[in-house]
Amino acid sequence: MSWAGRTALVTGSASGIGRALAAAIIERGGRVWLCDRDALRVREAAAALGPSAVARVLDVTNADAFSSVVDELFHLEGKLDAIFNNAGMGAAGEVRDVSVETWRRLFEVNVIGVVNGINAVYPRMIAQGFGAIVNTASGAGLAPRPGMAAYAASKHAIVGLSVSMRAEARAYGVDVSVVCPGYIKTEIMKSTEFAKLDVAGLERSIPIQPISAERCAQLVLRGVARKKAIIIVGKTVWLDWLMYRWSPALALAAAGIRARHFRKHRQS
Numbered sequence: 001m002s003w004a005g006r007t008a009l010v011t012g013s014a015s016g017i018g019r020a021l022a023a024a025i026i027e028r029g030g031r032v033w034l035c036d037r038d039a040l041r042v043r044e045a046a047a048a049l050g051p052s053a054v055a056r057v058l059d060v061t062n063a064d065a066f067s068s069v070v071d072e073l074f075h076l077e078g079k080l081d082a083i084f085n086n087a088g089m090g091a092a093g094e095v096r097d098v099s100v101e102t103w104r105r106l107f108e109v110n111v112i113g114v115v116n117g118i119n120a121v122y123p124r125m126i127a128q129g130f131g132a133i134v135n136t137a138s139g140a141g142l143a144p145r146p147g148m149a150a151y152a153a154s155k156h157a158i159v160g161l162s163v164s165m166r167a168e169a170r171a172y173g174v175d176v177s178v179v180c181p182g183y184i185k186t187e188i189m190k191s192t193e194f195a196k197l198d199v200a201g202l203e204r205s206i207p208i209q210p211i212s213a214e215r216c217a218q219l220v221l222r223g224v225a226r227k228k229a230i231i232i233v234g235k236t237v238w239l240d241w242l243m244y245r246w247s248p249a250l251a252l253a254a255a256g257i258r259a260r261h262f263r264k265h266r267q268s
């Protein structure tokens, strides 16, 4: 799919998957508004991408700020072809160890941040009669994730929101997709809130190799071009998801192994 003449807004684009998405869209001829709460890094990222990149400092949890950026975008660009609600943070730990403050922060960024993005652009996309809304969930939004239940809950919310909204939005010419990546090599561990876990030990014991953010971005853009409802990135996510759909009992047994693994790395 060529992005020539198209404009996208990508949240969380100072780093990782968002930054790679912005780069891939610009490489394909598009313009990108990079939005992130990290002022320094979002400006650096946009500067490195050249004149087709615009940087805006935006905390996605601030609905008014999100609307202002979108107002400005429509004023300057005249239209918006796609929004990638990608900004997010991680949380890990057994449910008994995760504080309600962590739950609140997580849902504020991973869920309300996406809702703010949708609210800011959807009426305008309906008015223009086209557009794509691409929300980043996770493989953790498709199957059980013991040791990461809070994160999984926030990402299941995004899958539920996206597949439900997709059916509503079609009538208005708006495509909704949800991205479910597996393990991607980014800086997400830095923003992840770990509760009572031996982080180094846990990281060392991850049995799979991460996919690069660049490859992830490629697969996401391919999925968006194909107007996919659910864009899965990574074989392990496919396997997990198919197993959960075909045999929930088997998937829950596998989840038991994962739970034991997290318990091994729990710090009392």
Ligand SMILES: NC(=O)c1ccc[n+]([C@@H]2O[C@H](COP(=O)([O-])OP(=O)(O)OC[C@H]3O[C@@H](n4cnc5c(N)ncnc54)[C@H](O)[C@@H]3O)[C@@H](O)[C@H]2O)c1
Pocket: 011, 012, 013, 014, 015, 016, 017, 018, 035, 036, 037, 038, 058, 059, 060, 061, 086, 087, 088, 089, 090, 109, 113, 136, 137, 138, 139, 180, 181, 182, 183, 184, 185, 186, 187, 188, 189, 191
């Ligand atoms: N890396 C993975 O393995 C993985 C797997 C599945 C899903 N994801 C999801 O992919 C998305 C991108 O994560 P990543 O791995 O690239 O992480 P990352 O930490 O490299 O990048 C996340 C970016 O989001 C920004 N951000 C965080 N909170 C924000 C806020 N309130 N407002 C604006 N910007 C904010 C950060 O400043 C950062 O630049 C997240 O939603 C994450 O949950 C990541």
